[in-house]
Amino acid sequence: MGKINQKSSRWQRFLDNDIVYSFLTTPGAMIAATITLIAITATFAAPLIAPYNPFDPAQISLWDGKLPPAWTDGGSSAYLLGTDNQGRDMLSTILYGGRISILVGIAAVFLGMLLGVTLGVISGYFGGLTDTIIMRIADVQLTIPGILVAILINGIGRATLPLELREEFAIYVVIVAIGLTDWPQFARVARGATLVEAEKEYVQAAKLIGLPKFTIILRHILPNTLRPVLVIATIGLALAIIAEATLSFLGQGIPPTTPSLGTLIRVGNEFLFSGLWWITFFPAIALIILVFSVNLLGDWMRDALNPKLR
């Protein structure tokens, strides 16, 4: 026995974990995780690593506007990916914009998760009329494509705000709109997991010894619903980033004063016809890479964490 214990050090046990093992043997997952990590680190460290601060007027010069990428004719080595119409460095705006895209995505998924898991667990645990009402609402919402629901909620949210506050609060409206669009997925998964757990003996035992419902739900059932919820959250993050980009591209999302990747693509799109392709191309590529790697990560997680979902 002693020998075995010695062998399985904490590190060894970590490596033997089935999820870690699956991660280390799936190259796609490792690449996706690396890219996602780099993207998150780079965008969040944007004020430190970006060559310029695109929102500091002192660092912007209109003379440097519309410069192509450094490796093409007329490009300047000072601006690796070129500059936009206002002379802002593309690389820097992409880093700052990516930060907003990721932040909005994470916040929206978190909101949807909070709402969906709460409602889903309540629905699954209590059943009956509560369950019927909550899941009916979720069903109705799921019949309409998510992006349309997001546009509608976002539009209503913007419209209820006074005109002068609309730009300032746009980011929160977008987060709420996407979060309210996301929740049915989480509710379904959490409800399913709750139904399974509530039947198990340990929950019956907890009920028997007279633990309050709140404690049973929070301490016993909730932790066991988290695996499938995590899968939905990762795939949901990619979808939320796309939803935000789409809203911003439609001019309904993040305003150009603090642009996200979608806003940058929208702004750049206006210069596509004058041949200034890089203003829209690089933000689009950044968005695609980001969404792709998060998606890949989500796919791997679905396979590794919950074979039943396949």
Next chain:
Amino acid sequence: MAPLLLAGLMFYFIINRLAQALLVMAVVSAISFSLFNFVGDPVNNMVGQDATREQRVEIRQQLGLDDPILVQYQRFMLNVAQGDFGLSYRIKQPVSQLILEKLPATLELVFASAVIAVFLGIVLGVFTGIRRYSWVSKTIMSVSLIGVSLPTFIIGIGLIYLFAVYLRWLPSSGRAGVIEIGGWKTSLLTVDGWRSIILPAVTLSLFQLTMILRLVRAEMLEVMRSDYIKFAKARGLANRAIHFGHALRNTLVPVITIIGLNIGGLIAYSVITETVFQWPGTGLMFIQAVDFVDVPIMAAYLIFVALLFVVINLIVDILYFVVDPRIRRGGS
């Protein structure tokens, strides 16, 4: 099961689904109605900034905004049931008329992309299902995976840059070559119209095309393993007869269902596609209405889309009931 019992069961099933559909519509219409009251001040939207106090009071009374909320809701529902959504705040025209004007553009776009998606989806699906291991199939499958994960608007921008800006083959936006036939404004009968619909239709169809392709392929793989196909091969039938006469036919039921369900998706995504290509349909009108907080149009579009989805889901549910005996057994 006795025919009479079946008819009764079906009746119950349809009534049940109808009740659900009505409930959804009631909720959606209540939301649309509340838009009028909570989003902006309708009087301000009608008269502008420099109206006098008396004018405002008069318009409030004219619009019946001082009536109890339930009376207002009832009036709203009666009007909506007759297709009257009021006047657009911005354009000052009846909303129903505006929607009817824009609807042909959207329907033609959706129709064109549905045709592309169904035709290419089935052809490519059958091909990749039969020639599973050829490199062409593998290429098609990888490309289709990319197509599914790219945001619609980026595909649109990419196509515009390639075909309109770089190659200059097709127009980048708008709906050209419109002619009127019996009150229906169509752009499908002129060369200019065809040229202008290609890019938006392809953009809109890509996602559905991929779904249909993957579904047909999966179904083909499944069917090709079945005994009756082996028997058909043993009988020495020509490959084409086996693939298209026997195999494809049996994959079509799920495919038709998916196509039916996805028509709604096409109309939803047309909001994005129409904005990218400035295609003058209902989606673009809706986005512009949201921009200007044109509540009557927003409310009407909301009800229109909800109605569309409710009707499509109802039809699909009933079709399922008719086609799939297992659902009947589950109901009894």
